[in-house]
Amino acid sequence: MSHRAGFVSIIGKPNAGKSTLMNALVGEKMSIITPKAQTTRHRILGIVNHEDYQIVFSDTPGVIKPNYLLQESMMHQVTGSIVDADLILLVTDINETHDEGDVLEKLQGSLAPVVVLINKIDKSDEETVKQKIDFWQQKLNPKAIFAISALHEHNIKAIMDFILENLPEHPAYYEKDFLTDRNDRFFASEMIREQVFKQYKKEIPYSTEVIITEFKESDDLYRISAEIIVERDSQKNILIGKNGEMLKIVGTYARRSMEDFFQRKIFLQMFVKVIGDWRSKKNYLKQFGYED
Numbered sequence: 001m002s003h004r005a006g007f008v009s010i011i012g013k014p015n016a017g018k019s020t021l022m023n024a025l026v027g028e029k030m031s032i033i034t035p036k037a038q039t040t041r042h043r044i045l046g047i048v049n050h051e052d053y054q055i056v057f058s059d060t061p062g063v064i065k066p067n068y069l070l071q072e073s074m075m076h077q078v079t080g081s082i083v084d085a086d087l088i089l090l091v092t093d094i095n096e097t098h099d100e101g102d103v104l105e106k107l108q109g110s111l112a113p114v115v116v117l118i119n120k121i122d123k124s125d126e127e128t129v130k131q132k133i134d135f136w137q138q139k140l141n142p143k144a145i146f147a148i149s150a151l152h153e154h155n156i157k158a159i160m161d162f163i164l165e166n167l168p169e170h171p172a173y174y175e176k177d178f179l180t181d182r183n184d185r186f187f188a189s190e191m192i193r194e195q196v197f198k199q200y201k202k203e204i205p206y207s208t209e210v211i212i213t214e215f216k217e218s219d220d221l222y223r224i225s226a227e228i229i230v231e232r233d234s235q236k237n238i239l240i241g242k243n244g245e246m247l248k249i250v251g252t253y254a255r256r257s258m259e260d261f262f263q264r265k266i267f268l269q270m271f272v273k274v275i276g277d278w279r280s281k282k283n284y285l286k287q288f289g290y291e292d
């Protein structure tokens with residue numbers, strides 16, 4: 001049989017369940033998942049390799065109207081992943097009440113077939129599922145529609161089968177042992193960011209960036225140092241908490257995630273630093289790995 005390979009982009013509104021889906025499809029924790037919107041800031045590749053095929057999934061930031069430079073960069077990454085796609089998975093929360101016009105607008109530039117995935121059906125009922133299927137059929141006339149639960153891995157196999165049937169004949173794009181375009185430092189920083197998103201309210205998660213300043217590997221231990229960047233002194237105080245208690249919680253959970261992910265003992269050190277308005281400053285965004 002000939003070899004198949006292609007790019008499959010996962011797009012949708014914030015919080016629709018894109019990262020949960022990507023992890024379910026890839027079978028590894030590639031993308032961090034939190035209950036808050038706009039958790040994912042970068043396009044992240046997750047690659048499924050097989051002797052006969054290679055599927056290159058892209059998890060992308062949720063589509064929003066950008067308010068500051070960081071969000072603009074996030075939206076450029078969505079656009080880039082749509083342009084590259086052989087197939088687009090449009091993830092929509094079954095209980096989404098907001099207009100998804102901005103997502104559909106983004107799709108207009110693409111020739112790739114679109115599959116609509118109505119997610120979180122575990123939080124809905126049969127009648128609503130039927131209505132939503134009709135709605136998306138009318139609205140988009142997509143190549144296919146699946147009602148799924150990414151969280152409970154319901155219908156994930158059906159999506160995989162569909163993707164395989166529709167993957168172009170093509171040689172592999174990446175080496176077959178390549179699982180992602182991101183390195184260990186990236187995953188380490190994401191695991192800290194995941195805890196910041198989980199442990200703090202309001203604007204703290206959105207004002208935070210995590211930079212890995214040291215990543216030393218030895219056989220039985222990874223020594224990791226990180227800077228947590230916030231925009232104001234008041235945020236720094238909240239982040240650290242009374243007697244450093246909050247930061248300790250972040251460190252404990254992040255370290256556990258890292259030990260799970262890297263299968264190593266982790267020694268983690270974190271420092272909090274203030275950089276005023278970094279989210280709106282081109283030089284910092286560039287330095288932190290956000291493309292224009």
Ligand SMILES: Nc1nc2c(ncn2[C@@H]2O[C@H](COP(=O)(O)OP(=O)(O)OP(=O)(O)O)[C@@H](O)[C@H]2O)c(=O)[nH]1
Pocket residue numbers: 012013014015016017018019020021032033034035036037038039040041060061062063119120121122123148149150151152
């Ligand atoms: N009940 C239920 N919850 C889900 C399902 N899929 C995802 N979630 C939850 O929805 C929330 C958001 O999930 P993510 O996967 O981070 O969503 P996302 O679309 O990547 O979000 P952004 O990074 O903001 O774009 C998390 O709390 C998930 O656990 C599902 O099938 N059922």
